[in-house]
Amino acid sequence: MLEAYLITLTGVVLAQAAPGPNLLAVASAGLGQGRKAALMTVMGVSTGMMIWAVAVAFGLAAVLAIYPKLLTAMKIAGGAYLLWLALRALLSARRGGQASIRAHGAALSAGAAWRRGLLVVLTNPKAALMWTAVGTFLFGSGLAAWQVVVFGPLAALSAMAVYGSYAFLFSSGFAGRAYQRFARWIEAAFGLAFGALGGRLLLDGVREMRAP
Template structure:
């Protein structure tokens, strides 16, 4: 178990650090709302991971992975959501549009911003059926014969989730540290347009990619 556990941490660490839709979304929200928005987006992503972990334990994720129709429906919904977020970012960063960065100085706005950021991160992950495949294909490879499957799977899934939480906390603080520089209109709009293009491209890639 110790050697396999270290190997599992290495693999999941690489998966966590690999740029993808979540990272583009967290960066985009961090630019607009600072470290708080980035952190709550990351928490939404982690909640989505936890949801798939629970679904995997209940056997629901296996149904999703085994059903081509269900997998395709969730995949296309996720792709459409990414394209929507990307198109919205491009629209908000259109030429001549100078939108002040969201602030967390006012309590009511902060609550709304955090909720929106969390919801976007959550939906981004829940509408990504490939996360279900991680729990169904990756984690079982690190469960040795003779080990209690449920307990070992719970430890591995919990470690995966803890690593994701640690990463998004670190990433959100890094984005917040760059907040003053990114708050400049030109820089903010440039990054907004870049992340918008990335989100649209990732959405199209998800839509036209098989399992």
Template sequence: MSSFILTAWVALAVAAISPGPNLVAVASRALGSGRNAALHVAAGLATGAFLWSFLTAVGLGALFDTYPVMLRLMGLFGGAYLFWLGLKGWRAVLTGQGGQIAPAIGQGARQDFLHGFTVTVTNPKVALLWASLSTFVGSEIADWPALLLFTMGSAIIAFFIYGTYGWFFSIGGIRDLYSRFHAASEAIFGTLFCGLGMVLVHRSL
């Protein structure tokens, strides 16, 4: 297995664990309607991750093969974006903003699934993240087995992380616990994003 694919999966996992619209989508359903509704949302998020990983490997990868200079430019842009996300996390820590998750009532399995899918495929943060990851894997997906491995692996990572969040937030009293440690999580993931961004920029120079 390519080390670049592993690196992309690590970056995906860090992004999935960190606070953002995807986390809010699954956590709000868990708080409002329990574990099953949250898992339906998580399945939608995982399906979105499958789609984004496929487009990353096939569409953006082919584009970078045709225009190699775009790979370098995207690496610089993507690294700067990840670094900005890190700074945004630290700003939330210093200002005390963010971390507010309101309960949301589930709308049924199909609607909850579509809600998760729609959130992740229309989220600019997710789109730019996958564009950044394409700089790792764009030239590494050379055949269908590698493509299947990358896309299925990405979907499994997303479902595992968001499903765990769904289970976690469905437990009574977790909302208060999350609010208590939100600042610490923002600081940790802000630091990780800053580090990933600097690595990506360095590789692209």
């Protein structure tokens, strides 16, 4: 069991460290609202990791195999959410003042930051695919459902470590000063990044929905 956990955890950590919606959510919170909001976003992402572990342990992989359109629906929902975040960032960049990513302002409450992290990871179809692969590997290694559930807290702790490091980095004084100086450009960059990810997911979902 420990060997299977270590192998799987290594892959999960590498996936967490790679750029993606989770990292962008943490970075935007760190630059915009400061360390507390960034860390609460990390907590939301970590909570989502445990939810994915439970879902996989109790049949997500089987459900996706029977109902592949469920993944299509997740792509559409996740893409729409990321496009909404992109629109907010691009509009604030255009206005140049009422920023959705405000430099250490009070734009996001702790609960709102936690919900953003949770929604980003739960509506991310890449997370669904990753956790389906995780479940397949762990079950293939002979683990029981409860042992797959137990892997969830390990993935959540690794998320706290990886994304927490990003939270401290992007909420540092240097990052905050850089943001204040280049706020509109940074907002635009986040908007374009979220828009590219969201647009790709939404487009893939629509294409799959129209496919025979």
